[in-house]
Amino acid sequence: MNIKPVPYICEMLTLSSRGQLMPPSPIRKLVPYAEAAKKKGFKVYHLNIGQPDIETPEQILNAVRHADFKVLEYSHSAGNESYRRKLVTYYKKAGIEVDHTQIIVTTGGSEAILFGFMACLDPGDEVIIPEPFYANYNGFAVAAGVKVVPVTSHIESGFALPPIAAFEQLVTPKTKAILICNPNNPTGYLYSREEMETLKLIVKKHNLYLFSDEAYREFSYVGEPMSAMQLAGIEENVILMDTISKRYSACGGRIGALVTKNQHVLDGVMKFAQARLSPPSFAQILGEAAVDLPDNYFDGTKAEYKKRRDVLVKRLNEMEGVTCPNPGGAFYAMARLPIDDCDKFCQWLLEDFSYNGATVMLAPATGFYGTPGLGKNEVRLAYVLNVNDLNKAMDCLQEALKVYPGKK
Amino acid sequence: MNIKPVPYICEMLTLSSRGQLMPPSPIRKLVPYAEAAKKKGFKVYHLNIGQPDIETPEQILNAVRHADFKVLEYSHSAGNESYRRKLVTYYKKAGIEVDHTQIIVTTGGSEAILFGFMACLDPGDEVIIPEPFYANYNGFAVAAGVKVVPVTSHIESGFALPPIAAFEQLVTPKTKAILICNPNNPTGYLYSREEMETLKLIVKKHNLYLFSDEAYREFSYVGEPMSAMQLAGIEENVILMDTISKRYSACGGRIGALVTKNQHVLDGVMKFAQARLSPPSFAQILGEAAVDLPDNYFDGTKAEYKKRRDVLVKRLNEMEGVTCPNPGGAFYAMARLPIDDCDKFCQWLLEDFSYNGATVMLAPATGFYGTPGLGKNEVRLAYVLNVNDLNKAMDCLQEALKVYPGKK
Numbered sequence: 001m002n003i004k005p006v007p008y009i010c011e012m013l014t015l016s017s018r019g020q021l022m023p024p025s026p027i028r029k030l031v032p033y034a035e036a037a038k039k040k041g042f043k044v045y046h047l048n049i050g051q052p053d054i055e056t057p058e059q060i061l062n063a064v065r066h067a068d069f070k071v072l073e074y075s076h077s078a079g080n081e082s083y084r085r086k087l088v089t090y091y092k093k094a095g096i097e098v099d100h101t102q103i104i105v106t107t108g109g110s111e112a113i114l115f116g117f118m119a120c121l122d123p124g125d126e127v128i129i130p131e132p133f134y135a136n137y138n139g140f141a142v143a144a145g146v147k148v149v150p151v152t153s154h155i156e157s158g159f160a161l162p163p164i165a166a167f168e169q170l171v172t173p174k175t176k177a178i179l180i181c182n183p184n185n186p187t188g189y190l191y192s193r194e195e196m197e198t199l200k201l202i203v204k205k206h207n208l209y210l211f212s213d214e215a216y217r218e219f220s221y222v223g224e225p226m227s228a229m230q231l232a233g234i235e236e237n238v239i240l241m242d243t244i245s246k247r248y249s250a251c252g253g254r255i256g257a258l259v260t261k262n263q264h265v266l267d268g269v270m271k272f273a274q275a276r277l278s279p280p281s282f283a284q285i286l287g288e289a290a291v292d293l294p295d296n297y298f299d300g301t302k303a304e305y306k307k308r309r310d311v312l313v314k315r316l317n318e319m320e321g322v323t324c325p326n327p328g329g330a331f332y333a334m335a336r337l338p339i340d341d342c343d344k345f346c347q348w349l350l351e352d353f354s355y356n357g358a359t360v361m362l363a364p365a366t367g368f369y370g371t372p373g374l375g376k377n378e379v380r381l382a383y384v385l386n387v388n389d390l391n392k393a394m395d396c397l398q399e400a401l402k403v404y405p406g407k408k
Numbered sequence: 409m410n411i412k413p414v415p416y417i418c419e420m421l422t423l424s425s426r427g428q429l430m431p432p433s434p435i436r437k438l439v440p441y442a443e444a445a446k447k448k449g450f451k452v453y454h455l456n457i458g459q460p461d462i463e464t465p466e467q468i469l470n471a472v473r474h475a476d477f478k479v480l481e482y483s484h485s486a487g488n489e490s491y492r493r494k495l496v497t498y499y500k501k502a503g504i505e506v507d508h509t510q511i512i513v514t515t516g517g518s519e520a521i522l523f524g525f526m527a528c529l530d531p532g533d534e535v536i537i538p539e540p541f542y543a544n545y546n547g548f549a550v551a552a553g554v555k556v557v558p559v560t561s562h563i564e565s566g567f568a569l570p571p572i573a574a575f576e577q578l579v580t581p582k583t584k585a586i587l588i589c590n591p592n593n594p595t596g597y598l599y600s601r602e603e604m605e606t607l608k609l610i611v612k613k614h615n616l617y618l619f620s621d622e623a624y625r626e627f628s629y630v631g632e633p634m635s636a637m638q639l640a641g642i643e644e645n646v647i648l649m650d651t652i653s654k655r656y657s658a659c660g661g662r663i664g665a666l667v668t669k670n671q672h673v674l675d676g677v678m679k680f681a682q683a684r685l686s687p688p689s690f691a692q693i694l695g696e697a698a699v700d701l702p703d704n705y706f707d708g709t710k711a712e713y714k715k716r717r718d719v720l721v722k723r724l725n726e727m728e729g730v731t732c733p734n735p736g737g738a739f740y741a742m743a744r745l746p747i748d749d750c751d752k753f754c755q756w757l758l759e760d761f762s763y764n765g766a767t768v769m770l771a772p773a774t775g776f777y778g779t780p781g782l783g784k785n786e787v788r789l790a791y792v793l794n795v796n797d798l799n800k801a802m803d804c805l806q807e808a809l810k811v812y813p814g815k816k
Binding site: 013015016017018019020022023024025028051052053054055056061064065066070071072073074075077107108110111114118119120121122123125136139140143145207209236237249250251252253254262264265268269270271272274275276277278279280281282283286 | 421423424425426427428430431432433436459460461462463464469472473474478479480481482483485515516518519522526527528529530531533544547548551553615617644645657658659660661662670672673676677678679680682683684685686687688689690691694
């Protein structure tokens with residue numbers, strides 16, 4: 001032994017910068033307050049998180065239950081070929097023409113986003129994202145060392161795509177991508193065909209990647225959504241990030257996909273996919289079975305979500321001082337409330353308020369904005385409860401707004 | 409519209425540097441040659457990949473088949489609490505004392521490695537790894553921007569831990585961690601208690617993280633393995649990276665765990681875990697059921713692997729010019745062959761050789777070394793086939809070595 005043990009100084013062991021910078025989940029930070037409220041015996045209506053209550057179709061759960069194999073093996077790193085071939089059919093029905101080699105099955109939509117960032121963007125590169133945006137984009141950006149540049153959309157215009165000039169102002173030599181979520185989480189906004197064509201122009205002019213998160217494709221209430229994959233002339237730029245989580249109420253399966261016609265990106269992403277060996281096997285079976293669900297499957301879920309949306313938006317706009325644009329898709333709505341601070345308000349709802357033995361959990365909008373200070377009087381509501389519960393939740397909110405000390 | 413479309417110049421869309429640097433899987437690169445051999449009608453004995461043929465216990469598959477739920481929900485980001493509490497029992501039996509808050513369930517061991525690198529190491533930081541090492545560590549290091557510094561272990565000493573002086577020579581101000589795999593993939597080497605104590609001294613002296621990949625814990629043939637979690641005095645430094653993949657032949661489940669007593673690391677990792685929402689739900693059910701397998705479950709699998717190891721090592725050492733140390737654990741062996749170049753040889757086996765209508769697929773050792781040029785006459789063999797097939801595979805190899813044009 002030629003070294004001498006020295007005293008152990010734990011302080012020197014540090015987290016990485018990104019480990020420190022990594023934002024905690026803004027949605028989950030209120031969880032301890034919700035748990036405390038439940039311990040006190042209150043019913044908590046959860047409108048804070050995109051966990052659908054719609055049942056996972058029995059038929060696809062049965063596919064997993066009855067799967068016949070002896071060894072739970074690694075799948076192909078890009079996902080089972082049989083599943084990818086099935087997905088070609090699914091995408092065809094959605095108006096997206098791809099072949100199975102252009103699909104890489106991922107561990108949830110989350111991994112599709114991470115792989116896209118990792119393979120396409122270098123540390124320091126910038127990605128422009130219309131805000132408010134899905135908060136976890138921040139997390140994947142920190143993991144990849146990428147800078148998120150927010151371009152603000154406004155509640156007054158129902159969170160429409162910001163004007164092209166607003167994008168132009170933000171483009172720098174470091175800009176390498178635009179990321180959209182369509183239909184949008186958290187706003188529920190559905191981009192029009194014209195807005196998609198506008199995005200195409202910006203993408204083309206500056207030769208950017210267009211990352212398109214289309215997790216909520218089936219939930220559109222104002223006509224068919226246009227996929228970024230349908231934009232002619234920027235086929236090499238578009239990277240679709242997808243997931244079965246919301247589509248089939250299968251969030252726990254952790255199955256998504258990265259889809260692109262850009263072979264270089266596929267080759268790059270494939271190396272990340274190989275490093276982590278394979279996506280989960282059980283839920284690939286489930287996802288494959290889901291493509292065989294009857295064509296009218298989504299009619300039912302869509303009608304249910306639309307009914308809830310109508311109730312939620314109506315109830316909100318009837319409350320004094322509340323504005324809620326009517327969302328065209330997904331199962332979220334953003335509302336402006338007559339309050340001082342949404343973080344305080346959401347915590348107060350759980351800590352200090354109840355009505356008829358219940359309260360409501362909302363997501364403060366500040367977590368969805370990249371620009372500090374924005375969204376302070378807004379909240380996101382996920383309409384993942386049945387109409388009856390949704391009405392009771394709205395009763396709570398209505399009463400809460402009457403008595404909240406920070407009312408404005 | 410205030411911008412004018414410009415011609416689309418696809419060449420400007422580039423992959424990220426890490427997307428380009430990311431190494432393709434060295435094990436999977438021979439797959440097209442294996443497929444071609446099969447198309448020609450040859451039987452290919454797969455000793456190239458750590459996919460066990462041992463059946464996944466029926467009892468744990470049944471737990472998934474009979475799981476009763478209506479909605480396949482996200483689990484807790486750290487994994488189901490019921491599973492984490494069960495894992496405490498598992499670890500206790502393995503001589504590791506932790507509580508459930510010190511366990512974060514991950515999507516395979518792969519994600520535990522990625523999370524550990526991401527949360528603890530900054531881009532440019534160095535991690536020392538005894539080589540030959542599991543090739544995918546390279547991939548996770550590229551993803552995290554971390555530099556792998558190999559310290560060479562040698563076939564002459566059976567791939568024992570390199571001497572402490574060899575580590576000392578490589579420590580720089582950038583060194584932040586040592587990563588070991590014990591029992592080792594690809595060498596099968598099982599670190600002795602004395603070697604673990606040596607590691608402790610280095611870790612303590614330089615205040616490094618000790619990442620310990622213990623995927624093969626149960627497969628040790630020379631006494632009980634010592635876990636890094638059992639090293640007294642460096643509790644804050646040790647991060648265990650674990651997986652159920654090999655333990656229960658459940659590779660496709662994609663369930664692993666990151667375990668540590670360092671609360672800062674747990675907090676940091678938890679933020680990455682929240683960003684990706686949750687680990688797969690189905691396989692958590694499987695993993696939870698696995699902890700209830702009878703205590704003698706591993707006796708059977710271990711006895712089977714030991715029998716295979718004995719056959720494999722004996723057969724290899726009987727071949728002229730072949731050296732194969734007897735591995736103490738896991739289900740891999742590294743052998744030195746009388747050949748010019750293992751990459752060429754492994755490809756030649758698939759492209760140009762057959763014996764009794766069959767050939768054998770091996771993993772070239774070059775992919776497991778970080779130092780260029782090392783391992784050129786070594787191969788890794790995974791003994792994941794039954795003894796009968798293993799003997800036939802050894803017959804092939806024996807004949808191949810007689811006729812290989814690049815014989816040395």
